[in-house]
Amino acid sequence: MGCAPSIHISEGRAVYHGGKEAEDAPGAAAPPPPAGPRLPPGQKTTASPGARGAGLAESEPRDGSGRKVAAADVQFGPMRFHPDQLQVLLVFTKEDNQCNGFCRACEKAGFKCTVTKEAQAVLACFLDKHHDIIIIDHRNPRQLDAEALCRSIRSSKLSENTVIIGVVRRTDREESSVMPLIAAGFTRRYVENPSLMACYNELLQLEFGEVRSQLKLRACNSIFTALERSQEAIEITSEDHIIQYANPAFETTMGYQSGELIGKELAEVPINEKKADLLDTINSCIRIGKEWQGIYHTKKKNGDNVQQNVKIIPVIGQGGKIRHYVSIIRVCNGSNKAEKITECVQSDTHTDNQSGKHKDRRKSSLDVRTLASRTSEVGSQRRHSSMARIHSMTIEAPITKVINIINAAQESSPMPVTEALDRVLEILRTTELYSPQFGAKDDDPHANDLVGGLMSDGLRRLSGNEYVLSTKNLQQVPSSINTPISLHDVPPRIARAMENEEYWDFNIFELEAATHKRPLIYLGLKMFARFGICEFLNCSEPTLRSWLQIIEANYHSSNPYHNSTHSADVLHATAYFLCKERIKVCPAPLTQCRGHWPYWWPVPPGSESPWALTGSLRSSFEAAGKRRRGYGTGSFTEERFQSRKQTLDPVDEVAALIAATVHDVDHPGRTNSFLCNAGSELAVLYNDTAVLESHHAALAFQLTARDDKCNIFKNMERNDYRTLRQAIIDMVLATEMTKHFEHVNKFVNSINKPMAALEVNGEVNRDEEAINTMLRTPENRTLIKRMLIKCADVSNPCRPLEQCIEWAARISEEYFSQTDEEKRKDLPVVMPVFDRNTCSIPKSQISFIDYFITDMFDAWDAFVDLPELMQHLDNNFKYWKGLDEMKLRSLRPPPE
Numbered sequence: 007m008g009c010a011p012s013i014h015i016s017e018g019r020a021v022y023h024g025g026k027e028a029e030d031a032p033g034a035a036a037p038p039p040p041a042g043p044r045l046p047p048g049q050k051t052t053a054s055p056g057a058r059g060a061g062l063a064e065s066e067p068r069d070g071s072g073r074k075v076a077a078a079d080v081q082f083g084p085m086r087f088h089p090d091q092l093q094v095l096l097v098f099t100k101e102d103n104q105c106n107g108f109c110r111a112c113e114k115a116g117f118k119c120t121v122t123k124e125a126q127a128v129l130a131c132f133l134d135k136h137h138d139i140i141i142i143d144h145r146n147p148r149q150l151d152a153e154a155l156c157r158s159i160r161s162s163k164l165s166e167n168t169v170i171i172g173v174v175r176r177t178d179r180e181e182s183s184v185m186p187l188i189a190a191g192f193t194r195r196y197v198e199n200p201s202l203m204a205c206y207n208e209l210l211q212l213e214f215g216e217v218r219s220q221l222k223l224r225a226c227n228s229i230f231t232a233l234e235r236s237q238e239a240i241e242i243t244s245e246d247h248i249i250q251y252a253n254p255a256f257e258t259t260m261g262y263q264s265g266e267l268i269g270k271e272l273a274e275v276p277i278n279e280k281k282a283d284l285l286d287t288i289n290s291c292i293r294i295g296k297e298w299q300g301i302y303h304t305k306k307k308n309g310d311n312v313q314q315n316v317k318i319i320p321v322i323g324q325g326g327k328i329r330h331y332v333s334i335i336r337v338c339n340g341s342n343k344a345e346k347i348t349e350c351v352q353s354d355t356h357t358d359n360q361s362g363k364h365k366d367r368r369k370s371s372l373d374v375r376t377l378a379s380r381t382s383e384v385g386s387q388r389r390h391s392s393m394a395r396i397h398s399m400t401i402e403a404p405i406t407k408v409i410n411i412i413n414a415a416q417e418s419s420p421m422p423v424t425e426a427l428d429r430v431l432e433i434l435r436t437t438e439l440y441s442p443q444f445g446a447k448d449d450d451p452h453a454n455d456l457v458g459g460l461m462s463d464g465l466r467r468l469s470g471n472e473y474v475l476s477t478k479n480l481q482q483v484p485s486s487i488n489t490p491i492s493l494h495d496v497p498p499r500i501a502r503a504m505e506n507e508e509y510w511d512f513n514i515f516e517l518e519a520a521t522h523k524r525p526l527i528y529l530g531l532k533m534f535a536r537f538g539i540c541e542f543l544n545c546s547e548p549t550l551r552s553w554l555q556i557i558e559a560n561y562h563s564s565n566p567y568h569n570s571t572h573s574a575d576v577l578h579a580t581a582y583f584l585c586k587e588r589i590k591v592c593p594a595p596l597t598q599c600r601g602h603w604p605y606w607w608p609v610p611p612g613s614e615s616p617w618a619l620t621g622s623l624r625s626s627f628e629a630a631g632k633r634r635r636g637y638g639t640g641s642f643t644e645e646r647f648q649s650r651k652q653t654l655d656p657v658d659e660v661a662a663l664i665a666a667t668v669h670d671v672d673h674p675g676r677t678n679s680f681l682c683n684a685g686s687e688l689a690v691l692y693n694d695t696a697v698l699e700s701h702h703a704a705l706a707f708q709l710t711a712r713d714d715k716c717n718i719f720k721n722m723e724r725n726d727y728r729t730l731r732q733a734i735i736d737m738v739l740a741t742e743m744t745k746h747f748e749h750v751n752k753f754v755n756s757i758n759k760p761m762a763a764l765e766v767n768g769e770v771n772r773d774e775e776a777i778n779t780m781l782r783t784p785e786n787r788t789l790i791k792r793m794l795i796k797c798a799d800v801s802n803p804c805r806p807l808e809q810c811i812e813w814a815a816r817i818s819e820e821y822f823s824q825t826d827e828e829k830r831k832d833l834p835v836v837m838p839v840f841d842r843n844t845c846s847i848p849k850s851q852i853s854f855i856d857y858f859i860t861d862m863f864d865a866w867d868a869f870v871d872l873p874e875l876m877q878h879l880d881n882n883f884k885y886w887k888g889l890d891e892m893k894l895r896s897l898r899p900p901p902e
């Protein structure tokens with residue numbers, strides 16, 4: 007009977023027409039005979055100009071950009087095969103837009119397409135072509151009984167792996183059940199949509215979903231054929247030891263008829279071996295996922311004893327549980343020696359797991375005990391990862407190398423390890439490896455708003471209003487400003503305010519008052535002199551002073567929080583951390599110093615010959631070094647210098663101090679989310695990504711390079727400048743809160759945990775050398791610098807209580823002001839709890855400390871040793887907790 011004349015076939019990008027359409031078409035070719043042979047690959051037949059699909063003939067499938075697409079091989083466990091070009095049968099009573107949509111989609115996807123209008127021709131056509139996908143019009147039951155047609159197709163065994171789709175009408179009524187369609191044999195339904203891309207996407211989903219699954223099921227036929235023909239006796243049971251499959255060799259060996267064993271429990275099969283110790287050994291082995299191999303005695307159905315060499319393999323399935331047991335059996339010969347098992351079946355695997363222990367959330371970052379496992383190789387099957395292998399990369403990133411190593415390890419690993427490594431690969435292929443995924447905390451709206459407001463770049467953009475920053479009108483230094491000529495000209499009140507700047511309890515607010523809100527230039531001059539920054543940069547003190555002036559002038563004094571006082575506070579914290587024993591740049595021998603380098607800094611590798619300092623210059627440097635490093639009196643010997651190991655390089659120290667100075671320059675007093683929601687110029691310029699941090703870094707270098715009088719970098723060599731510039735930029739960008747947890751987790755895993763692992767050994771000298779080597783790698787120095795400036799940037803909760811309260815008041819006022827402006831301009835309110843009429847400042851501080859501060863300073867304290875800061879943090883948290891328990895929303899309790 008074959009395909010009726012109303013069938014159109016698109017094969018090899020050729021379109022055929024039969025029936026009345028072909029007769030009416032001018033110059034139409036004669037239709038192919040029913041059930042005629044297919045065209046050889048690559049042969050084309052041109053359709054008439056008026057025929058549907060004319061001009062669309064192509065020889066190979068193409069993607070959306072018109073490029074040729076190669077059909078990918080299908081991987082099914084260790085089996086790989088190449089699928090044929092997919093064939094689609096369209097059953098429509100008339101060629102409407104929906105039918106044409108699927109026809110064009112087939113052309114676009116490169117599928118062979120057949121269209122028929124007559125229901126009686128469908129089954130014959132399917133039996134002839136064996137289509138992979140059949141799409142039946144189910145919109146007009148009176149014209150075509152789609153369910154009856156589907157049942158007739160399913161009655162053929164050849165349709166077992168065919169995907170059948172029912173096109174249903176779009177309706178505004180209540181959704182109807184799909185059970186009638188499923189009962190009729192449909193695979194799924196398609197709600198009518200004649201759009202080319204909708205049809206094309208549906209076909210692609212079918213190709214890589216149901217059709218791909220059916221191809222794998224079809225491949226099982228070859229596997230079962232191999233099992234059926236195998237001379238090895240093979241038995242498969244469920245986890246409850248119900249026999250699910252026994253191949254003919256097994257049935258013959260045991261004397262059973264075909265299918266007689268299926269569904270029986272192993273206990274029902276007569277066995278001769280009743281030794282409890284052997285059975286217990288077998289069960290205890292296979293129930294924990296290990297393979298067992300040995301000699302086993304049993305009885306045939308007729309009662310004859312038989313000795314077998316048996317290998318029992320547990321098969322892990324869904325949920326990581328054992329779902330099947332596969333037994334491979336070889337009957338032993340008369341000498342009771344086991345015959346050699348096929349090479350593909352090797353010795354059993356023994357895997358021992360040692361569970362790691364977990365600490366609570368805050369301290370888990372410092373737990374260095376991890377899961378340890380030992381696995382021996384298994385060759386029973388060649389197991390492959392379910393993910394695609396990466397073979398052809400010519401340039402490999404480190405993460406690619408890691409993934410390739412894991413992929414290679416999977417090849418010879420037992421199934422539980424393979425599946426666990428699959429999950430590892432899924433995690434490694436994500437973009438945010440160290441950033442946690444937060445769930446909403448209904449009981450803590452303050453935490454939710456802080457996370458949403460500080461860790462997103464305007465993801466809630468609901469308004470088109472624009473908020474334009476006047477960043478083009480950069481501040482110049484007014485000539486009338488009375489600035490110090492040098493540190494010797496500092497007024498006494500300001501000098502007194504800076505007397506204890508080396509200590510953590512230094513009060514930045516006293517300096518702010520003494521300098522009339524211009525603390526940065528004074529503190530900057532003193533800090534930079536103490537650290538010898540001018541000597542490193544080879545710049546004069548007037549140049550540094552001019553630079554500090556222009557930087558401070560571009561901080562907004564009108565901001566409650568993000569002003570030059572905050573910058574000076576972060577500079578102070580940075581300097582404090584740089585002087586800690588673990589971090590500080592340690593001196594090198596005096597013979598390794600030269601011209602513009604302070605004597606306590608080592609000459610970088612590859613530099614010119616050393617330049618020895620002599621006379622009064624040497625003495626002044628020594629005196630400065632003693633004051634700066636706290637060595638007190640005494641001589642500086644080469645041995646004393648070499649006994650200390652440095653963590654950071656001089657360039658790291660200079661970069662940290664400069665980054666702290668400029669890290670918030672020209673801050674508008676609004677968050678990144680606000681700028682993105684408002685469509686600000688900066689947000690557009692930086693693509694809504696790290697908007698403010700990118701602006702701070704870029705503007706700092708723009709201001710510096712604008713005038714030679716304030717260009718502190720002008721005398722640096724090009725390579726040195728680029729190294730310093732990159733370090734400054736990296737540290738400023740590290741203050742962006744969206745990367746907060748990524749930086750903290752990297753620090754914990756790359757610094758804290760390896761250090762803890764080395765320190766537990768007890769061999770101080772060797773471990774100290776190993777720790778220094780680890781910390782000195784460029785990657786770890788970068789992590790240390792990022793963590794340093796991050797802790798300095800948000801160290802307010804670790805300050806003495808009165809300073810902590812003042813900083814809390816300032817940041818709250820800045821957030822209140824942002825919320826007010828968002829409401830006025832009808833912008834999304836990114837932190838709703840910061841409403842000045844309803845906000846609880848104690849709750850906001852508690853949430854901030856809980857979510858952002860505690861873990862970070864725990865890790866930083868473990869590295870640097872900061873008992874004073876941690877005590878302040880504990881006291882301040884208790885203070886805010888006490889106010890919250892009193893149901894107070896203010897900064898302080900009411901006066902008694």
